[in-house]
Amino acid sequence: MIITISREFGSGGRELGKRLADELGIPCYDKEIISMIAENQGFDENYVSYISETSIRETYPVTIGNHFFTTGLSYATQQAIKINAEQTKIIENFAKQGDCVIIGRCADIILKEYNSFNIFVYAHMDAKVKRCKERNSENESWTDKELVRKIREVDKNRAKYRSIYADTKWGDRENYNLCVNTTNVEIKTIVPSLAQYIKTWFEQNK
């Protein structure tokens, strides 16, 4: 039972993933992945986070998994390749260890062969702005307009980041088993029925 969560920024996808893992009694991997990459590769966590949250496509010559030539690549590109290779290894190891929820990090693509249940979490812009403000008091000082810009930017980078791993588009329904709109929904209330849905799905997709 491997569940991946992809999500729009501010949609509550992380909360949904964590609560789903609790409901199902399985581990949830989120920021742990960044920490492990940082530790294993001797990078700073913020740097790993930066490389994966901002677009690395510009410095990144080819789709991961294809054959590529490392000669003549810039230092930043070499590090990006290292980080992504490490990420793939870590995520595959999680999957091999057993049932889990993995948030973000293109886990749906990395675990394509693992028969994972892939969820995409999204919401209307107004709902995302509201959630951002409630979630983080730091965001309270931001104007709505600034938050909208931030949300769009993060999502744009997520889409770009995904495009390194796959030709299919971030957020396109066909890449996911279920797309959940969290507008006007308190996440914790929908988790039991989602968990039930997922259990049923896995009974048919062992």
Added chain:
Amino acid sequence: MIITISREFGSGGRELGKRLADELGIPCYDKEIISMIAENQGFDENYVSYISETSIRETYPVTIGNHFFTTGLSYATQQAIKINAEQTKIIENFAKQGDCVIIGRCADIILKEYNSFNIFVYAHMDAKVKRCKERNSENESWTDKELVRKIREVDKNRAKYRSIYADTKWGDRENYNLCVNTTNVEIKTIVPSLAQYIKTWFEQNK
């Protein structure tokens, strides 16, 4: 509790809608809508079906709901307008009567003001071809290639038909509360958890 179902052809959306209605103990409106339009307007059912399943956009000058001039319109266009006006009336009446599931017919757009729960049902092409064959023995004589073409054509027409009613795109996740991928899923198994999800949603969106 008004639930609308939009769906890709062959995804099992109709079955899902009917079973969901049974589970929730509420009526499901599907082909009844066509029959009622035909009866009320004195058209033949097949004609009503044809007008709504094939693209009427070409003969249809303006977005429904906008002001339009009927002078000088072709007979076909006038009939299309009549049919769509009747459809809107019938669907709104269903919604006014109480809880129900409505399949297709742009009900999600027509009932925008009714706080409906909108589902989009989809599946991978292989799964849709398989379902088409299982569902209808008539389809057994079709080659896979022919079925793929048919599925694409029906969906293209559904997308076009929707574009008469709304600027938003058929199948785009933001138009729906939940997008359900039925690939490798037996519809009846997922209905109880979906019903639970929907009940929870309506508790928060009265």
